[in-house]
Amino acid sequence: MELRPILSTLCRHKITAWLLILEIALTCAIVCNAVFLIHQRLQRMDIPSGIAEHDLLQIKFAYIGDRPDAYAQAQTDLATLQQIAGVQAVALVNQLPLSGDAMSNSGIKLRPHQRQNSLEVASYYGQNLLATLGVRIIAGRDFQPDELIDLKTAMPALHSNDMKNLPHAVIVAQAVAVRLWPGQSALGKTIYVGNDIPLQVVGVMAQLARPNMLQMGAQYSIVYPIRLTATEGGSYLIRTTSQDREQVLKFALAALKRLDPNRIVLEQRTYDELRHESFQNDRAMAGMLVGVIVALLIVTALGIAGLASFWVGQRRRTIGVRRALGATRADILHYFQTENFLLATLGIALGMLLAYAINLFLMLHYELPRLPAIYFPAGAIGLWLIGQLAVLGPALRAAAVPPVVATRSV
Numbered sequence: 001m002e003l004r005p006i007l008s009t010l011c012r013h014k015i016t017a018w019l020l021i022l023e024i025a026l027t028c029a030i031v032c033n034a035v036f037l038i039h040q041r042l043q044r045m046d047i048p049s050g051i052a053e054h055d056l057l058q059i060k061f062a063y064i065g066d067r068p069d070a071y072a073q074a075q076t077d078l079a080t081l082q083q084i085a086g087v088q089a090v091a092l093v094n095q096l097p098l099s100g101d102a103m104s105n106s107g108i109k110l111r112p113h114q115r116q117n118s119l120e121v122a123s124y125y126g127q128n129l130l131a132t133l134g135v136r137i138i139a140g141r142d143f144q145p146d147e148l149i150d151l152k153t154a155m156p157a158l159h160s161n162d163m164k165n166l167p168h169a170v171i172v173a174q175a176v177a178v179r180l181w182p183g184q185s186a187l188g189k190t191i192y193v194g195n196d197i198p199l200q201v202v203g204v205m206a207q208l209a210r211p212n213m214l215q216m217g218a219q220y221s222i223v224y225p226i227r228l229t230a231t232e233g234g235s236y237l238i239r240t241t242s243q244d245r246e247q248v249l250k251f252a253l254a255a256l257k258r259l260d261p262n263r264i265v266l267e268q269r270t271y272d273e274l275r276h277e278s279f280q281n282d283r284a285m286a287g288m289l290v291g292v293i294v295a296l297l298i299v300t301a302l303g304i305a306g307l308a309s310f311w312v313g314q315r316r317r318t319i320g321v322r323r324a325l326g327a328t329r330a331d332i333l334h335y336f337q338t339e340n341f342l343l344a345t346l347g348i349a350l351g352m353l354l355a356y357a358i359n360l361f362l363m364l365h366y367e368l369p370r371l372p373a374i375y376f377p378a379g380a381i382g383l384w385l386i387g388q389l390a391v392l393g394p395a396l397r398a399a400a401v402p403p404v405v406a407t408r409s410v
Contacts, residue, residue: 086244
């Protein structure tokens with residue numbers, strides 16, 4: 001089919017044609033970026049934590065006032081929890097992977113007096129932490145009992161640089177080791193934190209995800225040999241089997257309440273529930289973006305179909321003349337489909353430029369990665385298909401116009 005009649009017709013309806021082109025362009029730009037954002041959210045929700053997720057329980061209490069016996073109480077609590085049937089390991093921890101909580105963070109330096117940190121990492125600490133989490137040590141060892149330091153001792157020493165009361169060992173995630181010492185063993189290496197406090201790497205763990213800020217290196221984390229108490233913000237973490245979680249949680253709460261009836265329970269949940277709650281905003285945003293995409297595609301399809309129907313009504317006599325001159329139904333159908341394809345192509349080309357501009361804005365202001373090139377052809381194909389399906393009904397009605405319409409008076 002020659003394009004000249006189609007272009008000639010479109011030139012006589014410039015405003016209407018450009019409105020449809022702009023609608024397709026806006027849809028293309030928004031849909032490409034929205035699909036990319038959905039993909040980013042789904043990837044974020046699938047980040048591995050590095051722990052035995054289905055075997056863990058979390059219990060967190062609130063306390064009123066200071067407790068001088070907090071460390072003795074913590075040891076009693078841990079010993080009591082360990083004696084419950086089905087419990088494999090227990091710990092008091094400062095934070096949990098992917099919890100979405102305010103994160104304890106550390107800046108790592110490779111040399112003393114280094115002006116800027118080499119890496120920012122999540123800081124974990126707690127007695128018996130790695131064994132309870134189920135984190136695998138792939139090189140080196142876990143902390144020795146004599147390396148553990150109480151948080152109440154470490155915090156004042158940190159501000160005064162009292163090296164005797166500060167930890168001297170650290171365990172780093174494999175991602176940290178690879179980033180800081182590529183191609184080398186991290187064991188025995190020294191890192192510096194805070195006011196140039198030296199820590200020797202005694203172990204490398206497979207992976208342990210951050211609590212949040214996952215865009216900044218999801219697996220950048222280290223573990224300090226520091227004990228803490230529930231009054232210092234620690235959570236009781238219990239490892240059991242997935243089938244025993246509900247029963248163990250019930251017995252654990254009862255045992256801890258017997259030891260101290262004045263505790264106020266803040267959290268009592270499985271780690272699976274914690275992870276589900278942590279990503280509820282991501283699921284909500286993904287659902288909202290899906291709704292936006294569906295709405296835009298429906299509006300665009302209705303716009304294409306409505307305009308095509310209007311043009312069919314306006315051109316019935318012209319269509320009848322063409323049929324009388326020998327044009328087949330397939331020719332008429334192909335005419336409208338080609339016309340829509342041209343408009344969609346112009347809209348898609350403009351939409352790709354707009355999509356790229358929107359992505360640059362998101363990269364600049366929201367630290368999102370660059371939009372992959374695959375989204376452009378995928379978006380183009382999708383809009384072409386929607387356009388062809390939307391115009392199919394009006395095009396079939398146009399193809400059904402009989403030649404006798406050409407002989408009727410206007």
